[in-house]
Structures are given as C-alpha cells and as structure tokens.
Amino acid sequence: MIPYVIPRDTHVNPSGGKTVPAPDPATSPSDAPADSTGPLGRERAHLTASRAALRAMREDAEALDIRDVTANWVNAVVLGAQIEDRIKSLADLSHTPLFFGRLDYLHVVGAEEAEGAEGERFYIGRRHVHDADGDPMVIDWRAPVSQPFYRASKKDPLGVGLRRRFGYTGGELTAYEDEHLSDPAEAERTSKLLQAEIERPRVGPMRDIVATIQPEQDEIVRSGLSGSVCVQGGPGTGKTAVGLHRVAYLLYAHRDRLARTGTLVIGPNKSFLHYIEQVLPALGELEVRQATVDDLVAVHGEVRGADEADAAVIKGDARMAEVLRRALRSHVTAVLTEPVMVVRGSRRWRVPAYELEEMVGELLARDIRYGAARDALPQRIAHAVLVRMEQAGEAPDDRVQDAVARNPAVKAAVKAIWPAVDPAKLVLRLLSDADFLAEHAQGVLSAEEQKRILWAKPARSVKSAKWSAADVVLLDEAADLISRTHSLGHVVLDEAQDLSPMQYRAVGRRCTTGSATVLGDLAQGTTPWATASWAEALRHLGKPEAAVEELTAGFRVPRDVIAYASRLLPVISPGLAPVSSVRESAGALAVRQVTAADLPGAVVEACAEALRNEGSTGLIAADARIGELAAALTAAGHAYLSPGEETTAESRLTLVPASLAKGLEYDYVVLDEPAAVVSGEPDERTGLRRLYVALTRAVSGLAVVHAAPLPTALT
Numbered sequence: 001m002i003p004y005v006i007p008r009d010t011h012v013n014p015s016g017g018k019t020v021p022a023p024d025p026a027t028s029p030s031d032a033p034a035d036s037t038g039p040l041g042r043e044r045a046h047l048t049a050s051r052a053a054l055r056a057m058r059e060d061a062e063a064l065d066i067r068d069v070t071a072n073w074v075n076a077v078v079l080g081a082q083i084e085d086r087i088k089s090l091a092d093l094s095h096t097p098l099f100f101g102r103l104d105y106l107h108v109v110g111a112e113e114a115e116g117a118e119g120e121r122f123y124i125g126r127r128h129v130h131d132a133d134g135d136p137m138v139i140d141w142r143a144p145v146s147q148p149f150y151r152a153s154k155k156d157p158l159g160v161g162l163r164r165r166f167g168y169t170g171g172e173l174t175a176y177e178d179e180h181l182s183d184p185a186e187a188e189r190t191s192k193l194l195q196a197e198i199e200r201p202r203v204g205p206m207r208d209i210v211a212t213i214q215p216e217q218d219e220i221v222r223s224g225l226s227g228s229v230c231v232q233g234g235p236g237t238g239k240t241a242v243g244l245h246r247v248a249y250l251l252y253a254h255r256d257r258l259a260r261t262g263t264l265v266i267g268p269n270k271s272f273l274h275y276i277e278q279v280l281p282a283l284g285e286l287e288v289r290q291a292t293v294d295d296l297v298a299v300h301g302e303v304r305g306a307d308e309a310d311a312a313v314i315k316g317d318a319r320m321a322e323v324l325r326r327a328l329r330s331h332v333t334a335v336l337t338e339p340v341m342v343v344r345g346s347r348r349w350r351v352p353a354y355e356l357e358e359m360v361g362e363l364l365a366r367d368i369r370y371g372a373a374r375d376a377l378p379q380r381i382a383h384a385v386l387v388r389m390e391q392a393g394e395a396p397d398d399r400v401q402d403a404v405a406r407n408p409a410v411k412a413a414v415k416a417i418w419p420a421v422d423p424a425k426l427v428l429r430l431l432s433d434a435d436f437l438a439e440h441a442q443g444v445l446s447a448e449e450q451k452r453i454l455w456a457k458p459a460r461s462v463k464s465a466k467w468s469a470a471d472v473v474l475l476d477e478a479a480d481l482i483s484r485t486h487s488l489g490h491v492v493l494d495e496a497q498d499l500s501p502m503q504y505r506a507v508g509r510r511c512t513t514g515s516a517t518v519l520g521d522l523a524q525g526t527t528p529w530a531t532a533s534w535a536e537a538l539r540h541l542g543k544p545e546a547a548v549e550e551l552t553a554g555f556r557v558p559r560d561v562i563a564y565a566s567r568l569l570p571v572i573s574p575g576l577a578p579v580s581s582v583r584e585s586a587g588a589l590a591v592r593q594v595t596a597a598d599l600p601g602a603v604v605e606a607c608a609e610a611l612r613n614e615g616s617t618g619l620i621a622a623d624a625r626i627g628e629l630a631a632a633l634t635a636a637g638h639a640y641l642s643p644g645e646e647t648t649a650e651s652r653l654t655l656v657p658a659s660l661a662k663g664l665e666y667d668y669v670v671l672d673e674p675a676a677v678v679s680g681e682p683d684e685r686t687g688l689r690r691l692y693v694a695l696t697r698a699v700s701g702l703a704v705v706h707a708a709p710l711p712t713a714l715t
C-alpha cells in the first residue's frame with residue numbers, strides 16, 4: 001500500500017494535483033514519455049522496483065537454511081520441497097506482467113471517510129510482492145482489496161477514486177488507461193485495453209483473463225466455497241475461464257482446507273484438458289488435478305466396448321442406481337434360521353436366529369454402505385455374545401469383543417449372511433443374466449429396456465468383459481454402494497450439459513462433502529443423454545440447492561458469426577437467448593457453395609486464405625470426412641496439427657473432427673460441409689447442436705464451404 005493525500009473534489013492522479021488525461025492505450029512505446037518523471041515513467045519505475053523486490057523475495061527463499069529448524073530428515077525433505085515450490089512460484093516470468101492494474105482508494109481501506117484523509121494505492125497483479133520492509137508493492141488479484149478492480153463502477157465506486165489499467169507490449173509497460181470513478185463528468189466508455197485483449201490472436205494454449213475479468217464473471221469467481229454454482233452460458237461467454245479462475249480464487253481464500261481436501265477440474269476430453277492446462281499454473285496454482293469423467297471411473301475397468309446410443313441412454317439413466325442397489329442388497333440374507341454358536345474355552349455362547357435377523361434388519365434400514373454394514377455385523381454379533389457373558393457373571397472387556405468378532409463361527413456366519421461382493425462381478429451379472437436383471441429391475445426398467453442393456457454375448461469373466469464407457473460408470477456406482485468414494489473439497493465440471501444422470505452421480509460423489517462449479521450450455525449438448533435442464537442435472541449431482549447463474553456477453557465469437565449460428569437456437573434449444581458479442585469487429589463470415597468434386601479443393605483454398613491472417617486456423621469437419629481432408633491438405637503441402645497439439649507461430653492450422661471441437665477456439669475457422677456434421681450424429685437435433693458448436697469456434701472469421709444443401713434451420 002502506498003499512502004498519499006487526496007484533496008477533496010480533486011481527481012486522484014499520479015502526478016499529484018492536476019488531472020492527467022488518460023492517454024490512448026494504443027500509445028506505442030516510442031510515443032510514450034520515456035523520462036521517469038512522467039506518469040508512465042513513474043509506473044515503469046514501480047514495475048522495475050517491484051521486479052527487484054520479487055527478486056529479493058526469491059533470493060531470500062533460496063538463501064533459507066533449514067538445517068537448524070528441522071528435527072529429522074523427513075521434516076527436512078518436506079520443508080525443502082515447500083521451499084522449492086515457493087522459489088518456483090517467485091519466478092519473474094518475462095511474458096506475464098507483474099501487475100496489470102492500479103486502484104487509488106479515496107481513503108485508507110476500512111477507515112472512516114474524512115476530509116483530506118489519506119488515500120491508499122494498490123497495484124494489482126497475479127501475485128503478492130512486498131518490499132524489504134514487508135510493505136506490499138503488488139497485491140494478489142484475489143485479495144479482498146483487489147475486488148473493486150473488477151467490480152467498482154461509476155454507480156458504485158466502492159471507495160475507489162481511480163482505476164488504472166496497464167497495457168504491455170512484449171513485456172514492456174507501454175500504456176495506461178484511467179477511469180475516475182468519482183468524477184460524474186467523465187463519460188463511461190468501454191476499455192480499449194479490454195478490447196485489445198479480446199482481439200489478441202489466439203495462438204497457443206488458453207490464457208488467463210485475470211486482467212480483464214468482467215463484473216458478472218467476478219461474482220461467480222469469488223462466490224464462497226461452501227455453495228455450489230451452476231453457470232449457463234452460450235459459446236464464448238467465458239465459462240471455462242470463469243471456472244478456472246474460481247479454482248484459483250478458492251485456493252487463495254481457502255488454501256489450507258483445499259490443500260487437505262483437494263480440487264479437481266473435469267473437462268470433456270484430453271485435447272480440451274491440454275488446451276486449458278496452462279491457465280492455473282499461470283495463476284500460480286500447480287496442484288490442481290484435471291481429468292475427464294472417463295478418467296475418474298477408469299480405476300474400475302478399461303473401456304474396450306461400445307454401446308448403441310439407446311442402450312447407453314438406459315445405462316446412463318439414474319434408475320440404474322436403484323437397480324444396482326437392489327441387486328447388491330439381494331446378497332444379504334435377511335431371513336435366518338440358524339443361530340451363531342461361539343465356543344470360548346469350555347463355554348458355548350448362542351446368538352439365536354431372530355436376534356441376528358434384527359441386527360441385519362437394522363443395518364439394512366440404516367443409510368450406510370454395504371461394506372461398512374458388513375464390517376459392523378461381526379461387532380454386533382460379538383456384542384450380543386458379550387451381553388450373554390455378562391449375564392452369566394463374566395466381566396469381558398473390549399479385547400474379548402474383538403476376539404469374538406474374529407471367531408471363525410462369527411466370520412462364517414457373516415460370510416453367509418452378508419457376503420463380500422465384487423462390484424465388477426455384480427455389474428457383469430446384471431448385464432449377462434436376464435433373470436437376475438429382471439428380478440432387480442422389475443418395476444424400474446421395462447422388459448424392452450432390460451433387453452436393450454443385456455449383452456448379446458455375455459462375458460465369461462470380469463477380465464474378459466468388454467466394458468463400455470457407460471458400464472464403467474455403473475461399476476463406479478456399484479463400488480460406491482459398497483464403500484464410500486473419497487470426496488474432494490471442490491470440483492469444477494466443464495461442458496456439464498453432456499453428462500448422463502449416472503455420470504452426474506459419479507461426479508457428485510466426488511464432492512459430497514465439498515462444493516461444485518458446474519459450467520455448461522444446454523444448446524451445446526451433443527450426447528444422446530445430454531441434460532434437458534440444470535435443475536435436473538443438479539439433482540443428480542446431489543447439489544439441488546446450487547444457484548444457477550447466466551452469462552450472456554460473448555468474448556469469442558464476433559457479431560455476424562454468432563448471429564448466423566444463433567439461427568439454430570430455436571430448433572436446438574428453444575427459449576435460450578442468443579449470446580451478445582462484445583467484440584467490436586462484426587467478424588468475417590463467408591458461405592460458399594461448390595460442387596461435390598470441388599469441395600476438398602475449395603476447403604483447402606479457404607484454409608490457405610485464412611492462414612494469410614495472423615493467428616490460428618481450425619478446419620472443422622464431420623469425423624467421417626477427416627481422412628479425405630487430411631489427404632487434400634497434405635497433397636496441397638499444408639502441414640496440420642491435431643486438436644490438443646499446441647499451435648505456434650510456425651504451425652497454425654489444426655484439423656479438427658467436429659466431435660472434438662467443443663470448448664476450443666481458433667482465430668479463423670473453415671467449416672467443411674455442415675450437412676455431414678449433422679448427419680454424423682444419431683439424430684437431427686444432436687446433429688444441429690454439433691453444428692452449433694462447430695459454428696461458434698471462430699474468434700475473427702468463419703468460412704463455411706459446402707456442396708450439399710445447408711440444413712434448413714441455417715438458411
């Protein structure tokens with residue numbers, strides 16, 4: 001914090017006294033005042049000083065001698081690793097500016113407003129930096145004092161006189177832009193630096209948006225750890241960005257708790273995870289696990305088979321949870337005829353069948369896992385024996401109870417009454433044994449539905465079973481019925497609209513004691529089991545109380561392109577409002593029809609045209625057409641990447657199967673044959689949704705090249 005005095009009714013400004021007009025952020029380095037006495041010069045001097053302070057912090061960390069403070073080598077190793085992490089986190093990365101904003105508060109934060117009171121100045125950056133006296137030079141963007149940088153407005157300045165945004169060119173501070181929030185005469189205008197940031201070409205992995213988080217996004221980012229949030233937002237509204245910044249925020253605000261319980265980001269596929277994996281490390285968070293839903297459940301079995309869409313829909317239906325529950329509990333023998341006889345020394349102790357029945361009935365009635373109940377039963381039986389011993393005048397202690405619980409007669413009884421069940425064997429039997437399935441699916445699944453999920457060729461063993469992705473989710477449910485799945489502190493679920501109810505349950509049990517951030521767009525649901533409403537999805541996830549927020553400002557897709565894609569909305573998701581683009585440029589939109597014979601050539605030509613611009617180009621096509629287009633690109637001498645491979649200044653063209661386009665973005669998109677994208681899906685609505693996803697990946701321009709007629713919804 002840097003104290004300074006603000007005379008009343010005077011604009012806060014760095015030159016002390018006079019109002020400095022906000023220079024055009026487009027100021028080039030050569031135009032900028034180079035001397036250190038001008039405002040830009042002073043800001044640069046603060047940057048230099050902050051860099052030096054960061055270097056000193058790093059040197060301090062490197063110089064730490066832990067020999068005297070560690071009692072043993074384990075302590076030394078743990079502490080050493082922590083220091084290593086700290087040193088890493090104190091690196092001054094040349095391509096990420098140390099601060100991107102400044103707030104001049106009118107008064108000392110937290111103090112009463114008073115005439116001539118001292119104000120406070122804070123520089124806002126990705127991490128905290130302090131000087132040798134411990135005074136802050138740069139404040140972490142997640143700290144409470146930084147919040148007005150994102151939220152303050154003319155209407156509600158939150159005590160801030162001046163908000164300054166900094167512009168950088170190649171790591172150099174080259175421009176700044178001021179808003180005098182308490183000056184009623186100053187007109188409100190869109191930040192040029194925000195516009196420049198949005199327009200920046202998209203080469204390489206996803207970037208953080210920490211300098212330009214918008215107020216409605218910030219509200220989601222900073223919402224508390226205890227509550228779950230669900231965000232509905234059209235393409236490019238920043239859902240993924242918001243989810244990742246929320247993780248970074250929660251880790252800052254609840255570091256200890258989340259370090260213990262863990263955080264997880266779930267995305268739709270590996271290429272998407274690869275695309276987003278740099279964002280959290282750039283924000284200084286290295287410990288967050290990222291996985292697909294398939295990864296989460298993969299411990300139970302390898303996916304080597306596939307389902308027809310209708311079978312997968314039934315297997316993904318929440319009713320399967322009830323079928324599994326019933327099938328599992330059918331292993332328990334609730335009606336008993338034999339007593340348990342425990343021999344100890346010369347005495348025999350008998351627990352009669354009716355008493356065992358009571359114990360079993362009570363355990364079944366309690367909401368505990370099958371395995372936990374199975375572990376509790378021997379202790380219950382042993383306790384009944386102990387009561388009898390006491391009645392007979394003995395004085396047994398806890399050790400006797402443990403010994404009785406381990407008695408072979410008790411073990412044999414438990415094995416017979418409450419046998420151990422292997423989750424994989426249970427699912428295997430349900431999918432292979434029509435009678436077993438019928439017994440437990442009665443009244444839950446129709447006879448037709450049962451027939452659809454039974455394997456045509458039943459596997460003979462768990463090892464030889466060709467599990468489908470939906471089967472492995474059933475294994476996960478079965479495993480959780482037997483023993484509780486470990487819950488994390490926070491889970492972010494991206495592209496959530498595509499999950500089946502059983503998949504929501506699988507994610508939900510990984511945050512039963514924690515909270516969730518659910519991100520998605522109902523119009524982009526492209527699985528046959530995609531959710532119809534967030535209320536339903538949240539119920540399956542076990543978070544029915546989560547608040548549903550909506551983001552409507554689009555940061556990716558330009559106006560003309562989003563308007564074109566939004567023609568599909570009334571068909572694919574009636575009731576959803578189109579995204580309103582915040583981009584200044586309307587975007588380049590071209591729709592070209594050619595003959596079938598000319599199609600590959602025309603597509604290659606469109607790619608070549610797109611590549612004449614700066615930034616990345618994505619050629620999106622129906623999965624079935626990828627081979628043909630790959631050959632056409634190669635024949636024309638165009639090298640290309642696959643989704644998930646990082647675009648660089650040298651390799652800027654990616655060939656993207658429509659099924660992997662979700663969540664990704666390219667400066668220019670060439671879309672091949674929309675009709676093929678639609679017909680590549682099992683039904684028309686899913687096909688049109690897939691097309692909507694493909695049409696909304698472009699940042700600057702979209703060229704649609706087709707031979708077959710376009711889907712009518714688009715024309």
Ligand SMILES: Nc1ncnc2c1ncn2[C@@H]1O[C@H](COP(=O)(O)OP(=O)(O)OP(=O)(O)O)[C@@H](O)[C@H]1O
Nearest residue numbers: 209212213214235236237238239240241555556663
């Ligand atoms: N406040 C912001 N400032 C600058 N850029 C932003 C902002 N919000 C989002 N963006 C950018 O907009 C683009 C789209 O964001 P993101 O991928 O998070 O959107 P999404 O809603 O997840 O899209 P989709 O539904 O297509 O997956 C990204 O490049 C992101 O960096």
